[in-house]
Amino acid sequence: MITLGKDEIAKYPFLADAGQYLKDKGFTLQQFGIDPDLKLSIDKAFNRVQVSTEGKIYKSDLIDGEASKDFVLEREVFSFLLAIVLLKLTGMTTLIKRFALAEARRAEKYLEKDLANISDGSKKELAIRIIDDLFSIQIKEQNNHFIIPVSNYLQHSINFHEREWKLINRHVEKGFVFLTPHETVRLIRKELGNYITTKIFNAKTPTMISGFEEPVDKLISLSKKFVTHTITTGEYPPCIKHAIEVLERGENLPHSGRFMLATFLLARNQSVQQIAPLFKNAPDYNERVTLYQLNHLAGTSGSGTQYSCPSCEKLKTQNLCFAIPECDNIFNPLQFGKRRK
Amino acid sequence: MRAKEIKFLEESFKKYYFDHFDLIHVPKRTSEREFGFQKFNSGMIRHMSLKDNKELHLLLMQNIPSDIYCSNAYYSFPNLPMNEKDWKEADLIFDIDAKDLHLECRSNHCVTKCNECNEVSKLSDYCPKCNSSKINIKSLPCKTCIEESKKEVFKLSNILIEDLGVEKKNIQVYFSGNEGFHVYVYESQFQQLGSRERAELVDYLMFKGTIPETFGMKKLKPNRSLFPEIEDKGWRGRFSKEIFGLKSKRSKIVSELISEGYSSFQKKLIDISTTIGAQIDPNVTMDIHRIFRLPGSLNSKSGLTKILCRDIQKFDPYLESSFLDENTVEIMANCPIEFKIKNKKFGPFDNENTTVPTYTAVYMICKNLATIS
Numbered sequence: 001m002i003t004l005g006k007d008e009i010a011k012y013p014f015l016a017d018a019g020q021y022l023k024d025k026g027f028t029l030q031q032f033g034i035d036p037d038l039k040l041s042i043d044k045a046f047n048r049v050q051v052s053t054e055g056k057i058y059k060s061d062l063i064d065g066e067a068s069k070d071f072v073l074e075r076e077v078f079s080f081l082l083a084i085v086l087l088k089l090t091g092m093t094t095l096i097k098r099f100a101l102a103e104a105r106r107a108e109k110y111l112e113k114d115l116a117n118i119s120d121g122s123k124k125e126l127a128i129r130i131i132d133d134l135f136s137i138q139i140k141e142q143n144n145h146f147i148i149p150v151s152n153y154l155q156h157s158i159n160f161h162e163r164e165w166k167l168i169n170r171h172v173e174k175g176f177v178f179l180t181p182h183e184t185v186r187l188i189r190k191e192l193g194n195y196i197t198t199k200i201f202n203a204k205t206p207t208m209i210s211g212f213e214e215p216v217d218k219l220i221s222l223s224k225k226f227v228t229h230t231i232t233t234g235e236y237p238p239c240i241k242h243a244i245e246v247l248e249r250g251e252n253l254p255h256s257g258r259f260m261l262a263t264f265l266l267a268r269n270q271s272v273q274q275i276a277p278l279f280k281n282a283p284d285y286n287e288r289v290t291l292y293q294l295n296h297l298a299g300t301s302g303s304g305t306q307y308s309c310p311s312c313e314k315l316k317t318q319n320l321c322f323a324i325p326e327c328d329n330i331f332n333p334l335q336f337g338k339r340r341k
Numbered sequence: 342m343r344a345k346e347i348k349f350l351e352e353s354f355k356k357y358y359f360d361h362f363d364l365i366h367v368p369k370r371t372s373e374r375e376f377g378f379q380k381f382n383s384g385m386i387r388h389m390s391l392k393d394n395k396e397l398h399l400l401l402m403q404n405i406p407s408d409i410y411c412s413n414a415y416y417s418f419p420n421l422p423m424n425e426k427d428w429k430e431a432d433l434i435f436d437i438d439a440k441d442l443h444l445e446c447r448s449n450h451c452v453t454k455c456n457e458c459n460e461v462s463k464l465s466d467y468c469p470k471c472n473s474s475k476i477n478i479k480s481l482p483c484k485t486c487i488e489e490s491k492k493e494v495f496k497l498s499n500i501l502i503e504d505l506g507v508e509k510k511n512i513q514v515y516f517s518g519n520e521g522f523h524v525y526v527y528e529s530q531f532q533q534l535g536s537r538e539r540a541e542l543v544d545y546l547m548f549k550g551t552i553p554e555t556f557g558m559k560k561l562k563p564n565r566s567l568f569p570e571i572e573d574k575g576w577r578g579r580f581s582k583e584i585f586g587l588k589s590k591r592s593k594i595v596s597e598l599i600s601e602g603y604s605s606f607q608k609k610l611i612d613i614s615t616t617i618g619a620q621i622d623p624n625v626t627m628d629i630h631r632i633f634r635l636p637g638s639l640n641s642k643s644g645l646t647k648i649l650c651r652d653i654q655k656f657d658p659y660l661e662s663s664f665l666d667e668n669t670v671e672i673m674a675n676c677p678i679e680f681k682i683k684n685k686k687f688g689p690f691d692n693e694n695t696t697v698p699t700y701t702a703v704y705m706i707c708k709n710l711a712t713i714s
Contacts, residue, residue, distance in 0.1 A: 150505055151530040154538040167545040169555040173574045175506020175530060250474040256624050283456065283475045303424045317540045317549065317623045 008126065010073045011110040013080035014103065014196045015130070021077060032082060033211025041075055045082035046215040049095060052102030053222055060106070088205040089216045092223040096200050097193075104192035108185045115146065115181035131184070135191050139184060140176075146184045147176040156187045161313070161331060237336035238322040239315055240264050250281040256310075256318045258282075260333070262297050263309040267334055272298055309334050345713045346706050347381045351405045353665055353703050354639055357646075358401040361664055364646065365637035367397050373415040373429065377632045378406035381641070387632055390420040407641035410632035413525070423630060430533045433526035433542075434633055436625040437493045439486035440520055446485040450678055451478055454709055461675045461710060479708045481680045482520045490521045491653055497524060497619035500546055504575050506530070516658045518640025518647040523633065540627045548576065548618030551610045556580050558606040563599045565592075583617050584609070644703035659683060665700035671714040672702050680704075 009016050022028070032038045048058045060076060080103070087096050114127035128139050137156070139146045150172060157165045171178040179187065208216070236244070243261040246253045253261070258279065265275045272294040279290050292301070299306030311332050315321040330336055342350075358365070368374060377387030378400070387410070391397050401409070412419065413434045417427035440447070448464045455461075455468035456475040467474055480486075494514055501507040507529050515523045531542065544550045553559070556577060557568035569577035571588045584598075585591045598606055625631065634640065634647050645662040659682045674690030674697075681687070687701055694714050697705070705711035 149530050150542075151534055151538070154534060154541050158537050158541060163550060163552045164554065166550045167541050168548065168550050168576065169552055171575060171577070172504045172545070174503070254624075283477070285475075303422050305424055311537075314537070314540055314627075317544055317627070319623075 006070070006073055010076040012107055012130065013077050014107070014199055016077065022081065025074065029085060029206060029209050032078075033209045039211065041078040042082055042086075042212065042215060044075065044079035045086055046218070048079050048083045049086060049099050049219060050222065052099040053095060053226075055098070055102070057102055057106045057109075084200050084203055085206060085209075086212065086215055086219060087200060088203060089208060089212060090219045090223065091205070092220065094226045095219060095223045097197060098226075100196040100200060101189075101193045103196050104189050107192060108189055111185040112181045115184060131188060134195055135188050137188065142176075142178075145178040146181065147178055148184070150175055150177055153177040153187070156191065159190050161329070231339055233337035233339070235337045237327060237330075237333045238324050239320055239333055242322050243320070244278065247278055247281055250283065252283050254318075257320050258293075259297070259307070260310055260315060260320055262294055263307050264333055266294075266298050266306070267309050272300070342382055342706075342709075343712065349670070349713050350381055350407070350641075350644075350703060350706060353644070353699055354407070355402070355405045356666065357639060357664055358398070358405070361637070361646075362394075362398050364648070364664070365397065365401070365635065367391055367394055368411055368636075370415055373417070373419060375412040375414070375416060375419040375426070375632060376400075376410065376635075378404060378409040379641075380404060381407045388420055388422065406638075409635045409638045411635045412630070412632050414629055414631075428629065431629045433529060433531050433539070434625060434631070435497060435524040435526075435546075435619075436517070436521065436622040437490050437497070437524065437620065438517070438521040438622055439482050439490045440480060441622060442486075442489050442493070442620055444486060444489055446483050447480070450483045450486075450680070451480045452677060452710065453477070454479055461677065463677055477709070479710060480520060481676075481678060481708065483680075486520060487656075487658060491656070493620045494522050494524060494653060496617075497546060497621060500619060501526060504545075505542075514650045514653050515636055516645075516648050516650055516656065516662050518634065518638075518645045518662065519642045522650070522653075523647065536627050536629050539629065540623065543621065543623045543626050546619045546621060547623070548610075548614040551576075551614075553603055553606045553610065556606075556610070558598065558603060560603050565595050565599070568595045568598070579617050580613075583613055642707055644700065644707045663700045665703055667698045667700070669696045670699055670702040671696050672705065672711040673714050674705060674711040676705060676708075676710040
């Protein structure tokens with residue numbers, strides 16, 4: 001466990017043991033509900049969650065990660081811990097996820113600053129250690145850049161859909177990827193968010209505390225607007241249309257294309273018997289083999305695993321993507337034509 | 342294939358396996374690998390585990406497989422069903438196949454065999470006799486195919502070493518036994534990567550998914566100094582060498598690139614990907630559960646051996662991977678093109694009886710272009 005100084009706890013409050021922190025400071029949750037001075041922290045906590053639901057980062061009282069007075073620092077940590085209490089009391093997953101992401105982005109700003117800190121080496125070291133301890137990424141510094149092993153980079157960048165994060169668009173040399181401090185911390189945003197989410201999920205839910213009811217109710221009604229309904233047009237995406245056309249022409253569709261087509265149609269609730277005739281025109285068609293393979297993909301034979309439709313990114317690599325504007329940056333062919341109501 | 346041909350192929354394969362145990366070994370960490378094999382005219386048997394060379398040689402003698410495979414992955418329980426195997430890691434593998442290089446020579450050495458009427462003809466999309474589109478293309482790769490495939494191996498090795506930090510001693514290149522090369526990378530930092538991460542490596546190696554900004558081109562207000570230099574490392578350097586050629590030409594070409602605009606630049610990136618990117622089969626590298634042809638074994642598409650290339654530059658598959666004997670066999674051959682094995686020319690044959698060495702008979706029968714007379 002990393003030992004944190006006072007201002008580090010304010011910057012990275014998720015690293016602290018919440019219950020222990022309050023205990024060390026001599027407070028109980030009940031006091032926050034009653035004491036008018038402490039109640040301010042609940043307002044702050046409420047604000048911290050509310051801002052996160054709007055996709056914004058909560059405006060901290062810290063200046064450059066430091067506080068002018070000790071109590072500012074404390075209030076900063078309290079508001080984070082109380083925000084978690086409020087979230088647990090609402091029990092709304094969508095709020096927790098939005099909050100975790102916003103907090104991750106907030107911490108990201110401090111991590112970035114600490115990494116780029118030339119005057120205070122210890123701040124840089126701490127940031128490097130946090131990244132290593134939490135996410136097992138070994139960062140080294142080389143010529144004003146941070147370098148990380150390609151394999152480490154890929155394990156994190158794989159979650160990004162923006163092309164600039166593809167390995168081909170990075171500076172890569174001798175097994176390392178070169179990153180700026182900004183890119184280094186951006187790389188772990190999702191994991192940082194996940195880390196905070198898990199911490200919140202794992203925290204005990206207290207019973208309702210007097211004085212907490214109002215903000216909790218307000219947050220519950222706030223979360224209702226995030227419930228979305230989607231409708232599907234039912235039209236096939238261009239990759240699937242292309243695959244069907246190839247088969248209809250009696251041309252050879254590569255194994256990966258057949259896999260895509262079958263898993264797509266299975267996911268759209270078509271049966272093996274409905275799908276099998278599509279392959280009839282294939283130059284190497286064999287009914288027995290086709291049925292065996294389709295049943296295997298559907299999970300009705302073999303290991304019982306149902307295979308899922310490959311992502312657009314994977315299909316691009318396999319030369320099976322024929323994107324059109326209507327694809328609208330979807331990540332999986334199954335999302336094609338889905339619209340929010 | 343008829344029983345007669347299968348019997349002949351099995352006899353030839355068995356003799357090879359018996360005479361050449363020295364060429365076929367189980368790979369390192371044998372007990373963590375999955376093995377599989379196929380017999381002629383039969384399905385795949387996989388999820389097997391083997392202990393040592395002795396067990397492997399016994400399997401070869403008892404089953405006389407047409408093809409034998411071994412996983413690049415390491416498992417705790419290789420002989421259990423896939424989701425119970427407990428995948429640990431996998432060597433990085435690459436398949437370079439001449440047929441994916443879209444070479445012009447291909448039409449000279451490919452034949453079409455109709456699945457409906459068995460007519461063999463020069464390369465076409467339809468059977469010239471019965472017009473069926475259910476055809477099989479059989480390739481008899483030529484020297485150009487092999488030399489062009491080698492170039493891809495060099496490109497690949499260079500990127501692996503220079504960019505991805507793979508040590509040269511950990512790269513092994515094998516002739517696949519048919520139309521290309523299999524490249525293995527051992528003990529790299531990539532051993533534990535999953536399929537999605539390997540797909541990213543594939544795009545990197547193939548120069549796919551590039552954005553103009555990476556190479557200095559911006560949509561608005563392009564800045565000349567952002568364009569790469571010849572001496573840059575990695576893809577920026579390779580791009581410069583391809584596009585600028587000489588350092589002295591950089592300035593003039595950058596001006597041209599800027600005036601041609603962003604989308605033209607984007608198109609250029611796609612166009613040069615086949616020239617500067619390594620042409621590998623993405624599916625092979627992405628597959629972390631694949632069983633891959635075992636080194637030293639015969640390829641049933643040709644009867645040639647998958648063999649380690651110690652000096653790839655000089656390597657000639659038709660000399661160095663043909664191990665079957667010279668005893669002559671009478672066959673009924675139907676092959677409209679000429680080919681060369683062990684420096685001897687054969688064909689063209691127009692549905693005729695002919696006497697050829699065993700290695701040629703096996704080669705042609707494997708390609709479905711001959712039967713035993």
